[in-house]
Amino acid sequence: MEIAYFLGCIMNNRYPGVEKSTKILFDKLGIDLKDMEGASCCPAPGVFGSFDEKTWASIAARNITIAEDMGMDIMTECNGCFGSLFECNHMLKENEAKKEEINEVLSDVDREFKGEVNVKHFAQVLRDDVGFEKLSSIVEKPLNLNVAAHYGCHFLKPTEDIGIEKSAEDPQILDDLIEITGAKSVPYEEKMLCCGAGGGLRSRDIDVTLSYTKTKLENMEAAGVDAIVNVCPFCHLQFDVGQTEVNKKYGTNFSIPVFHLAQLYGLAMGLGADELTLDSHLIDADPALSKVLEEYDKLAAE
């Protein structure tokens, strides 16, 4: 299986360990990730989508045409990128007038949106194309962690269009994927609450954003988790950088390590913090890593 790998911005330009881990994981799974050469920002739904739909759709459609030229479906590991690319693809496939309008823009760069590929989320590929059974086979070191699953917003919603889950009130996909690694997905209050960063809010009004993040962190901490696991580099950044900002603003002392699902799988495959670039996170991942290592030592001793 081959798939066009859409990078986006925050993963490749801030947290490359997510990208690295994904490449190793997909290599083991026998899926060929193909570079989408010259792809750009998805573009960011909060700025482009909120400012000018036509620009937003034109840039998103340009990205999609790169995968159409490759003859492959697209996979992205970011909810924001997924939201933009899925929504644009869906809109232009359904609405002939919009498609014409956008293709008129794209004709200036010798491109045409045809509507030939699908846009998939990383977690969706793992569940639907790989399957839980095969996925279990790559786990070399089961993780004895209690984690808080953070779904984010644009991964599942609007459910009517996306269809990964029927409802986003009590979804399963991320919890299931987490538990394959041996980690336990722990329930916590307001689990489906947004991280607070989306819709352009983080850059527009950081105080409001941080009030969301603080609520999430309080609820996660109350559940006694060892780490937060997300499927979106922007949520990831919000829990990593944002956690230090919450501490500064509110005088709190949160220190919950943050892993993208790809990094969690990296740990389960036995990759080190170095390869997963966990050492570049602002929130120290060591407490979670030490717990994992202690378990290995215990198992080795038995």
Added chain:
Amino acid sequence: MTLLNDTEILTDEDIDKSFTQEFLDAGIDTVDHCFQCGTCGGGCPSGKRTPYKVRQLVRKCLLGLKEEVISDDSLWMCTTCYTCQERCPRSVKIVDIVKKARNIAARAGYMATAHRKTGSFVITTGHGVPINPATKELRKRVGLGELPPTTHAFPEALEEVQKICKKTGFDDLIGFDEKTGELKD
């Protein structure tokens, strides 16, 4: 003092029906389906934290209260989390309404400088969050290319993004100065 001032009372003069028409023309005809039950606001996390009232926003868009909507800072307090839209018993495309109202507000000049700046990064680099020296080092360390195979590595691809932004007028919308490569103010 609980009486409203005259300036706080809305009259027919505040109504601009062409504003409502913009939503209908954009295919968001569900704006007209809202029966003001308030399910949206009840689940809205920004409604808990800020003056943002999503039920009221939908009503104002339907009534044509253009200035009320686009000049209100709280329009930008929505994170587009979709909780309202998922729960709406009338299947109103609430997030589409929010984004359309923001598009109209942006055209009227209600744009945050930080947002315009993010827009300018995409014009100059192709990325809303461009690479930095520290990440280049990290990428090299883990055996990924120093630059990702995106517009960062393909100048001709960046030119395409720039052409698109010019064609749709996005550069003018955010006040981007091509000569300096920065925002005009």
